[in-house]
Amino acid sequence: MLSVCYLKQRLRLFEWLMQSNVVPKIAIILPSRERFRSGDAGAVALTVYEFCKASRYADELVVFGGCAEHFPEVRYQHVAVSFAWLRGRNRAYGLKCLEILREHSEIKLIEVHNRARLALALKKVLPNRRVTIHLHNDPQGMAGVKTVADREKLLRTVDHVYCVSKFVKMRLLEGVDPALGARVEVVYNAILSQQNNDELTLTPPTVRQPWIVYAGRFIPEKGVLELAQSLAKILPQFPDWRVVFLGAWGFGHEAGKSAYEQSVYAALKDVADQIDFRGHVPHSEVMSVFNQSSIAVSPSTGAEAFGRTTLEAMDAGCAVVTSMSCGLKEVAGDAAIVIPQVTIEALSDAIIPLMQQSGLRQLCADRCQQRAREVFSLPVQIEHLDAARDALIA
Structure with missing residues (x-):
């Protein structure tokens, strides 16, 4: 008899395939509370939405988010968390993302937005996947990258870092080994004019x-x-x-x-x-x-x-x-x-x-x-x- 867990896994894969004939290669992971919908999307969600639609990889992307509602034009995976009150919402969300990613080895690149600890954890458990992070805020005020040691650990662990401005890049690299700067580049939060x-x-x-x-x-x-x-x-x-x-x-x-x-x-x-x-x-x-x-x-x-x-x-x-x-x-x-x-x-x-x-x-x-x-x-x-x-x- 098929287990409930196995059926859920197959259902998720079927939903992805129904959205596109192309199997996704890239998973974009939003912060757990980010609203990826037209009514109240913030700057991070709007930027991800427009970048997804404009990308050459548009058909090979899937966005992970904690909000059930989403922009219909973009392939989306709702990450529903359980026992958030016990584990903490961010930890529960991260564990659920990891569970889904383990089920789908076809995803080769994981792009985490604004959550350094999540990017580090995913790279540790999935060392054969490429893991990158997009920083949308001053890193010296963000959990997991406040200190020089934290920032150097991030830069040595993940495969690439994107900063939304030169200011963010400067703050990220302040005090760290200059050689680690090769993994960092600026990609502005551009908009569709x-x-x-x-x-x-x-x-x-x-x-x-x-x-x-x-x-x-x-x-x-x-x-x-x-x-x-x-x-x-x-x-x-x-x-x-x-x-x-x-x-x-x-x-x-x-x-x-x-x-x-x-x-x-x-x-x-x-x-x-x-x-x-x-x-x-x-x-x-x-x-x-x-x-x-x-x-x-x-x-x-x-x-x-x-x-x-x-x-x-x-x-x-x-x-x-x-x-x-x-x-x-x-x-x-x-x-x-x-x-x-x-x-x-x-x-x-x-x-x-x-x-x-x-x-x-x-x-x-x-x-x-x-x-x-x-x-x-x-x-x-x-x-x-x-x-x-x-x-x-x-």
Whole structure:
């Protein structure tokens, strides 16, 4: 009599084969809580989704994730964990990924996103598979790679490391043996430019709305309160302008429930009729707002590894104001307006001229869009990644 375990294994293989006639060679493992779906996908999920669709390996990829719902265009393996309360969610998720990978020897390359300990564990148990890791955050703040010894262990163990920016690469290699840098390369979190996206139904209007937009989390290191305090002084001078805030304290959190969000609301109470708080919205709505807005502001004070929403605003044709925060400066280059320090005065000095002068606003927007489409082109970045995959699989 066939065991239940054996039947489950066969069912998973059958589901994969039904999605494509090609057996997958590459498994892409998302963090366990990453939402790989249109309604609330974050930066990691959106980047993986677009890279999967653009890759030469598109038919040979399978994405592992802890969320049952997923983008239907990409082959997907839901990793359902049991006894997470006993083992811890990350450990239970890792063990389940390992169980599935053991069943499928046809997978030759395993790409782990943002989980160093998981990448190390998989390479230890599956030494004959190629294991790589994509780092989306400052590694010196991530579990498993905070110390020099940890980072050297990672670099000596895994087969390749991809960093989303030069800033992340610099932080990874800080203090380590220089010879280990040969295994590291930068692959930017590129986006599919709207000029090349046949699926995009929303086209930028000829005349943009007098809107300023902020898209991101409502936490102190994003500089939202400083932006709110600046806008409270600016907006009475510009009664025709509105500000749209997209986001909340964190994914899955209802907007307005944190003390920090309440402080942002309080700072803007006197100009409330010019403010539109929308909370978390689908990515399609974020892009719709960018397409209609004139100015986008990313005033982060934390160690930003990249800045995907900043790049999206640039590609959509907004005049962008941002900070010197690590990867954000790398995205902005000399196209966006970069303030040296996030203060009420600095934000006001950057935003007011853009509101007053349409010519200056358009010049900044044009430069931002040109940089987004030239430097962060999805075809260029996926070719870098696919070339590395060629070598690893070969």
